[in-house]
Amino acid sequence: MxxxxxxxxxxxxxxxxxxxxELDLTVNEGAVFGFVGPNGAGxxxxxxxxxxLLRPTAGEAWVAGQSVLKERRSVRRTIGYMPDxxxxxxxxxxxxxxxxxxxxxxxxxxxxxxxxxxxxxLVDLAHRREDYVxxxxxGMKQRLCLARALxxxxxxxxxxxxxxxxxxxxxxxxxxLLRELQAMGKTIFVSSxxxxxxxxxxxxxxxxxxxxxxxxxxxxxxxKRIQVRRIVRVGLMGQVEEAQAWLAGRPDVARxxxxxxxxxxxxxxxxxxDDEALARLLSDMVSAGFPVVLFSEETGGLxxxxxxxxxxxxx
Amino acid sequence: xxxxxxxxxxxxxxxxxxxxxxGRGWLRRESNPLLIKELRGRMRGARAFxxxxxxxxxxxxxxxxxxxxxxxxxxxxxxxxxxxYLGKVIFASVVIIEIFMVAFITPAFTAGAISGERxxxxxxxxxxxxxxxxxxxxxxxxxxxxxxxxxxxxxxxxESLAFVLGGxxxxxxAIALVILLVTALVFAVMGLLFSSFARTTLVSTVLSxxxxxxxxxxxxxxxxxxxxxxxxxxxxFDSLSWIAQAVLMYLVFFIASLSPISAAIASEIMLExxxxxxxxxxxxxATHRIPIPSAWIVYTVVCLALVLVLLLITxxxxxxxxxx
Numbered sequence: 001m002x003x004x005x006x007x008x009x010x011x012x013x014x015x016x017x018x019x020x021x022e023l024d025l026t027v028n029e030g031a032v033f034g035f036v037g038p039n040g041a042g043x044x045x046x047x048x049x050x051x052x053l054l055r056p057t058a059g060e061a062w063v064a065g066q067s068v069l070k071e072r073r074s075v076r077r078t079i080g081y082m083p084d085x086x087x088x089x090x091x092x093x094x095x096x097x098x099x100x101x102x103x104x105x106x107x108x109x110x111x112x113x114x115x116x117x118x119x120x121x122l123v124d125l126a127h128r129r130e131d132y133v134x135x136x137x138x139g140m141k142q143r144l145c146l147a148r149a150l151x152x153x154x155x156x157x158x159x160x161x162x163x164x165x166x167x168x169x170x171x172x173x174x175x176x177l178l179r180e181l182q183a184m185g186k187t188i189f190v191s192s193x194x195x196x197x198x199x200x201x202x203x204x205x206x207x208x209x210x211x212x213x214x215x216x217x218x219x220x221x222x223x224k225r226i227q228v229r230r231i232v233r234v235g236l237m238g239q240v241e242e243a244q245a246w247l248a249g250r251p252d253v254a255r256x257x258x259x260x261x262x263x264x265x266x267x268x269x270x271x272x273x274d275d276e277a278l279a280r281l282l283s284d285m286v287s288a289g290f291p292v293v294l295f296s297e298e299t300g301g302l303x304x305x306x307x308x309x310x311x312x313x314x315x
Numbered sequence: 316x317x318x319x320x321x322x323x324x325x326x327x328x329x330x331x332x333x334x335x336x337x338g339r340g341w342l343r344r345e346s347n348p349l350l351i352k353e354l355r356g357r358m359r360g361a362r363a364f365x366x367x368x369x370x371x372x373x374x375x376x377x378x379x380x381x382x383x384x385x386x387x388x389x390x391x392x393x394x395x396x397x398x399x400y401l402g403k404v405i406f407a408s409v410v411i412i413e414i415f416m417v418a419f420i421t422p423a424f425t426a427g428a429i430s431g432e433r434x435x436x437x438x439x440x441x442x443x444x445x446x447x448x449x450x451x452x453x454x455x456x457x458x459x460x461x462x463x464x465x466x467x468x469x470x471x472x473x474e475s476l477a478f479v480l481g482g483x484x485x486x487x488x489a490i491a492l493v494i495l496l497v498t499a500l501v502f503a504v505m506g507l508l509f510s511s512f513a514r515t516t517l518v519s520t521v522l523s524x525x526x527x528x529x530x531x532x533x534x535x536x537x538x539x540x541x542x543x544x545x546x547x548x549x550x551x552f553d554s555l556s557w558i559a560q561a562v563l564m565y566l567v568f569f570i571a572s573l574s575p576i577s578a579a580i581a582s583e584i585m586l587e588x589x590x591x592x593x594x595x596x597x598x599x600x601a602t603h604r605i606p607i608p609s610a611w612i613v614y615t616v617v618c619l620a621l622v623l624v625l626l627l628i629t630x631x632x633x634x635x636x637x638x639x
Contacts, residue, residue, distance in 0.1 A: 051443050073445065081443045087436035091356045103348030104444035148440070 004029040004156055004187050005050065010059035012045050012211075019045040021211040022059065027189055027204070029155075032182050034202035035191040042211040043191040044084055047160045050189070051081040064155055077105075080149030084160040084191075088141055090134030094125060097133050098147055105152035119147040123177060139170025146177060157181065159190045163197055175201050232278065233259075234267040234285075235294025243267060243290045252277055266294065349446065349454025350461075357424075357462055370416060370466055374409060374473050381408050399482030406477035407583065410491045413470055414575045417463060417499050418531045422523035424459035425506030427516035429633065434516060448634035452511075452626065456503055463499040467492065486592050490582050490611045498575045501618040502527060504625045511632040534574040542567075557599045564597060564607065572613035581610035 005027035012020040020042040027033040037043050048054040050061055052072040060067060066074040089097060098116045107115060120126040123143040128136060136144060142162060149157060162178075163171045178188055178201045192198045195205075199219070206216040215222065236243055240258065244267055247256045255270040271278060282295050357363055385401050429451075432438035441451065474491065477483040506523045513519035552560065571577045586609070589595035594608045 051439075053439055053442060076443055076445055079443070081440075083436075083439055085436055086440055089352070089356070089435075089437060091359060092352065096352070096355065100348055100352045101440075101444060103351075104441065104446040106445050145440075152445075 002029045003027070004064055005033075005062070005189055007046070007050075007061040008059055010046065010049065010061055011057050012042075012049065012054065013057045018211050020049075020056070023208070023211070023213055025206060025213060025216070027187060029187055030182070030185060031203045032178065032188045032190065032201050034195070034198040034205045035189060035208065036195050036198070036205060037191075037193065037208035039193050041193075041208045043193075043208060044160055045211075046208070047081070047158050047189070047191060048083075050075075051079060051083075051158055052076055053081075077152065078154055079156045079158055080152070080154035081158045082145050082149050082160060082162060084164060086145055088133045088144065090132065092133050093129075094120070094131055094133055094136070094144060095129045097144065098151060101148045102151040107152065115151065119150060122150070122180070123147040124173070137170075139166050139173060142166060142170065142174065143177065146174075150181075154186070156187045156189065159188065161191055161193070163192065171197065230271045230273075230278070231298045232269045232271050232281075233294060233296050233298055234269055234292060236265075236267070237291035237293055239290055240265055240267065243285070246285075246288060246290070250281070252281070268298075347450055347454040347457070349451060350457050353454065353458030354461060357458060363462065366420070367466060367469060370420070371469060371473070373416070374412060374470055377412050378405055378409055378473055378476065381405055398480050402477040402480030402482035405480065406474055406483045406487065406491075407580075409470070409474050409476075410495070410579060411576060413467070413474075413491075413495055414498055414579060415531055417467065417495055418502050418527045418575065419524065420466065421459065421463055421499050421502040422506035422520065422527060424462060425455065425503045426510050426520040426523040428455040428459070428507055429510040430513050430516045430519050431510070448630050451633055452507060452630050456507055456626075459503045459506075460499060463503065464496070467495045467499065487583065487586060490586075490592070490609075491579065493615060494575055494579050494582070494611050497615050497618045501622055504622045504629070508625045508629045508632075511629045530574050531576050534570075535577045538570055538574075538577060553600075557603045560599050561603070561605045564599070564605065568607055568610065569613060572610040573617060575614065578610040578614035585609050 003026045005025070007023050007025040010020055010023040010025070011018070023042070023046060025046070035043050035046070045054065049056050050063060050068055052068050052075050055069065060069065062068065063075045064078045066078065068075050089100075092100065095116050098119055099112050102112045102115055103109070117126065117129075120129055123146055125136075125140060125143060125147070128140065133141065133144065146159070146162065149159075159178075163174050166174065175198075178190065182188060182201070182203075190198055190202075199205075202219055204216070204218050205222050207214045234243070234247075244256050244258060247253050247267065247269055252271060252273040253269055254272050257268045257270075259266050259268045271281070273281075278297070282292070285292055285295075381404060382401070385404060427434075429438070432441060446454075471488075471492070474488055502523070505526055506519070509519040509522040509526075510516070513522065552563075555563070568581065571581045585591045585595060585607075591607075591609055593612065594606050596604045597607050598604045
């Protein structure tokens with residue numbers, strides 16, 4: 001897959017404060033790239049540079065092969081940008097709002113009418129076509145803004161915290177929309193400070209902290225990074241202490257802890273090994289005669305990777 | 316997945332639009348999207364009509380007051396000259412009041428044009444579109460001017476009231492309209508300039524009104540004071556060389572032409588005394604005469620030049636802002 005967004009040693013300083021430091025980032029075409037980091041990590045700054053709204057102090061960035069510094073107009077044609085905080089023209093009707101932005105993207109009047117209807121259909125606002133923008137709920141405004149960013153059929157979408165401040169239902173709707181857009185072949189560069197929020201839609205993740213990219217890779221790669229040390233919960237009907245001693249004696253078990261559970265209590269096993277080794281551990285336990293009733297891996301979400309990688313430097 | 320942009324299937328209308336509408340902005344009959352949006356917003360709801368109504372009501376009140384005040388105080392034998400004079404007085408006061416109103420209403424429409432977009436956090440959305448800085452500035456300017464044009468034209472019947480009474484010629488009305496339109500233009504551009512620089516609309520509005528006050532009131536008052544101060548030492552004016560006299564005359568008329576109020580009054584005086592619509596010959600001494608252009612022409616030329624410079628600065632400012 002071809003690279004569609006690339007930054008090289010991208011740096012932005014505001015006086016003595018460094019917002020982004022030597023950021024090297026690549027996003028492949030068709031990917032949904034989750035850009036994750038705590039507040040103030042430099043996500044918005046990076047996105048604003050990519051959206052041609054900010055000039056970097058140093059470094060370069062390209063969108064679809066066009067420089068965000070030199071070919072700003074072509075970049076604007078290629079991207080659809082949605083900032084984290086944005087206003088809408090409340091005194092306009094929903095269709096007028098989209099029609100206006102379509103016109104700003106130089107879409108001829110003859111085709112705009114169809115386009116507006118299609119966009120409203122896409123973001124599920126067709127029934128609010130004649131309403132004033134001010135009358136829409138926050139989630140609807142967010143969707144309208146997304147529709148606006150799609151008016152010129154951009155290849156790349158740059159969405160800065162599209163789900164922040166939305167209720168759970170509106171979040172799900174945005175997530176569904178992102179899936180739909182990915183299916184249309186769009187590359188989506190989406191940021192969030194809450195990883196679990198975008199974990200389900202991302203194909204790739206980049207974790208940024210204090211202006212530096214801490215980790216990047218596919219969702220699978222990121223998951224593997226924590227699965228080097230997996231945590232397995234083992235529930236037993238009895239012989240808990242014996243099992244604990246037995247487990248502690250195995251070479252692939254790093255640590256065994258007794259935790260509160262049903263009845264006799266459970267064991268939390270920190271295990272270093274792949275799936276095969278884990279299966280062997282279970283069969284060995286059963287062969288050894290331990291009454292195992294529960295054997296499950298505590299799937300560490302990306303949140304764990306996130307917490308482990310970002311050590312809370314910013315916060 | 317999706318090598319073929321499936322969006323195009325969903326929106327087949329999108330494909331032909333690619334790459335169209337570039338350049339040749341002045342030649343293409345493509346309208347400015349911002350102008351349409353702004354006009355829609357401005358004329359929607361009651362505000363535009365309330366402003367128009369209040370404006371016309373105020374003007375009518377002033378006119379009536381002048382009419383009754385004059386007829387009450389000058390209850391003479393009646394007849395032609397008095398009525399003609401009344402016509403002149405009404406016309407002159409309506410125009411001067413209108414100049415003030417235009418100078419103070421116009422900034423209200425442009426002082427928040429760009430800073431307001433920033434405050435409402437809509438500016439960035441606008442700047443990431445293909446709308447150029449020039450189109451943005453011209454869209455904002457023309458939407459404000461369109462409304463001002465409506466206000467100015469709506470008051471023409473009031474000014475024409477003077478025709479009924481007599482004493483006013485069509486040329487005077489035409490000159491008054493030119494001054495009003497140019498005033499609207501220059502104050503609109505000034506508001507826009509402040510709006511592009513100021514952090515908040517409040518700052519921009521205050522700056523616009525201070526400037527409006529300086530130009531309409533400050534400058535004429537300053538001129539009167541300086542004339543009063545200089546005049547006593549000028550009784551040997553005739554002893555100066557004719558070139559010095561000519562330069563002084565030009566200077567006085569030039570300064571008088573800088574403010575819309577004094578320009579309007581000076582134009583009227585020139586029309587009355589010298590029946591000069593465009594220019595008149597001033598006899599410096601027995602052998603030398605100099606042409607002096609009418610004040611409204613100087614005012615228009617100065618304002619248009621100023622407008623061009625200010626517009627250029629505004630467009631450059633809007634273009635530069637994003638690169639910070």
